[in-house]
Amino acid sequence: MEFRLLRYFVAVAEELNVTRAAERLHTSQPSLSQQIRQLEGIIGAPLFLREKHRLTLSDTGRTFLPAARDILASVAEALAQARASARDEVGTLALGMIMGPEGLVLSNLLPRLMRTAPEVHLKLRTMTAPEQILALQRREIMAGFTRGPVEGDDIAAEIYTQERVVAVFPDTWPLARLERVPLGALTGLPLVSISETIAPAVAALTGRLERLGGVVFTKGLVTESLMTSMNAVASGLGFCFFSEYVGDVVPKGVVTRPLDLDPAPTLDLLFAYRKDAQSAALRSLVEVVRESSPYRLQGGGPGGAPPAAADRPPRPGSARPTRTPPRRG
Structure with missing residues (x-):
């Protein structure tokens, strides 16, 4: 009919x-x-x-x-x-974002985007890394800031920035007096970790650090989110490892310290997007992300799957100054 x-x-x-x-x-x-x-x-x-x-x-x-x-x-x-x-x-993009580095990314990205591509409007969706990959495959989002692994021939991924790994623990611990924490000093203390299904890259970090330091950590509480881990540490249930941006969001009574390793181990924050999405908005976003990428600005390559962060030699100019957070009481 x-x-x-x-x-x-x-x-x-x-x-x-x-x-x-x-x-x-x-x-x-x-x-x-x-x-x-x-x-x-x-x-x-x-x-x-x-x-x-x-x-x-x-x-x-x-x-x-x-x-x-x-x-x-x-x-x-x-x-x-x-x-x-x-x-x-034409001008609106659904953008995935893992919980935590929003402030780091948006404060760097949005001013450039508003200046060079004001017609592009972002719809932010807070999602775990695995949720973002699935959403990209289903075309529910066109791009996202996530962590690896990124799988799928239809998804491109580039390093946006490399974040130094820090130890996070209560400020009442004697370790809080140190500027850099040896991995051996953390053995025997309970490790608060995030579930591998929620944050596989952060979960894999534990094994990477154990191999680097020749140590084995005592496994403690497993959580489902960054803030739950932070609150567990604040309650004295153990320590955890995260990227150094958490120094700006840790609760009262918690401190962060860099690890006593050279080169400093890092976590890659990736920018992932669909290869076959050819909208003008996405093209503009990709250009702005590349222009604002700290990894590229510090001399990093054009993107792709790099070797494990702990195995990479430090790049000239890539080291960040050590920041010792004040004691919180």
Whole structure:
């Protein structure tokens, strides 16, 4: 059945006059009458009762009219949604973001984006790294700031920045008096870790540090989020490892210290995006991200899958000054 036949039927049913319906549809009366007869042939029953000077709906027509209206309304709504989506694609992007480095990324990225591509608007979605990869595969987001591993031939990933790893523990511990913490000093203390299903890169960090230091940590509480880990540490349940940005968000009574390792181990923050998404908004975002990338600005490569952070030699100019947070009491 052709979609236009429904429009013709609804117009005649509402006007109950073929001449007025033809004017409303901007077609001729004979053509409209022929289309109605074609629809009646498809249904196998008359839709109208035709008297000498009067047109009324048959029982079949009265039954069919609400369904025809619903179909037309559904199609109109679908078209409106598709057009709205097309407008959004011009300048709006859904962007995934892991919890934690939002301030670091947005304070660096948004001013540049507003200056060079003001037509691009971001819809931020806080998601775990695995959730972002799945959302990219499903096209629910077009780009995101995440951690590895990034899998899939349809997804590109580039290093945005490399964050130095720090130890996080209560400020009442004797270790808080040190500027740099040896890994051996943490053995025998309970390690608060994040579930591998939530943050696989952070979970894998423990094994990497154990290999670097030739130590084995005592496994303690496993959490589902950054803030739960922070609160567990604040409660004296152990220590954890994170990127140094957490120094700005740790709760009262918690301190961060760099590790006594050279080169300092790092975690890669990646910018991932769909390779086949060619909207102007995404192209603009990729350009701005590359221009603002601390990794590139410090002499890093164009992106891709680098070797493990702990195995890379330090790059000239990449070392950050040691920051010793004040004691919190």
